[in-house]
Amino acid sequence: MSTIQERTIGDLVAERPSRSRIFEAFGIDYCCGGKRTLLQASGTAGIAVEQLVRELESQPAIAQDRDWREAAVAELIDHILVEHHDWLRANLPRISVLAEKVVRVHGGHAPVVVRIADVHSALRQEMEPHLEKEERMLFPAARHLEATGEVLLGCHAVDSLEGPIGVMEHEHVAVGAMLDELGSLTDGFRPPEEACNTWRAFYDALAELDRNTRAHVHLENEVLHPRIRRLEAAGRAS
Ligand SMILES: [Fe+2]
Ligand SMILES: [Fe+2]
Structure with a gap:
């Protein structure tokens, strides 16, 4: 131990x-x-x-705390879809609207907001196709593997899902670097004293994006992908 x-x-x-x-x-x-x-x-x-x-x-234990390593893979994926993918699809466009407003009004005298808006836009361009790839390829493959023991990607039998997992983890690193950059450009998501309400709402939404996405990547890297690897190993051993 x-x-x-x-x-x-x-x-x-x-x-x-x-x-x-x-x-x-x-x-x-x-x-x-x-x-x-x-x-x-x-x-x-x-x-x-x-x-x-x-x-x-x-730290006291709280009721909502759940060890997802003990859940079925299908249930974990449903949780990721609702709490993280749906959240991103609702909030990435909302944050883009806030970014446009803040840049229009303050970009001239506070150029940092232009840079922040650019990083958010790059993160969105990375994240949206990433969600699609997980939902079309890796997640259905993981559900199928849990249900049947077969390793299928799309309709093709493959030796392992390590390839798509590696691509997803590589993209997670890129997203993590962009969140780090947003954190440093916004001084830890703290608006300056002169910030108007829209500017404050923009930073507040970015802080929530940071929290939600770190929890999301953690669940995939540290819980879902190891579970898929273990299911594959169990299939090979039987
Ligand atoms: Fe995801
Ligand atoms: Fe992911």
């Missing part, structure tokens, strides 16, 4: 998703950076590991 310091950030958040709030508060990436141990991540963030352990151990 490994100690909490030797466990990975991804594993700790998978066990209890509300721990993501603690990692967010300390600026520790738990989605694409989820493979690091607590000890490694604390060192990189310049925080004493004992302090993080204290925070994690004193």
Whole structure:
């Protein structure tokens, strides 16, 4: 049994998703950076590991916390679709509208908002086809694998789903880098004092995009993809 310091950030958040709030508060990436141990991540963030352990151990369990590693793959995918894909489809266009308004009014005297709008636009262009690929290829393949033990991609039998998983994880890294950039351009999603209500709503929506997407990528990288790999391995062993 490994100690909490030797466990990975991804594993700790998978066990209890509300721990993501603690990692967010300390600026520790738990989605694409989820493979690091607590000890490694604390060192990189310049925080004493004992302090993080204290925070994690004193956090009360909350009712909505669910360890998705124990759910059926089909149920996990349904949850990702509703909480994350549907959320993005509703909110990426809404954030683009806010971005256009803020750039039109403030872009001339605050050029940073033009840069922020550009990064959001690039993130949207990366994310929308990414959702399509998951929904058309990887998710149906994962549901089919769980139901039948067969590894099919589209209608073709394949040796493994490692190829599409690798593409999805590569795209997650790109999205994670864009979220990092949005966080630094907005000073941690804190609007300046002179910001009008639309500017504040824009930053607020970007902060929610950051939270929702990090939870989304975490569930796919740390829970769904390992489950698919285990189902494939079980199929090969039988
Ligand atoms: Fe997704
Ligand atoms: Fe994804």
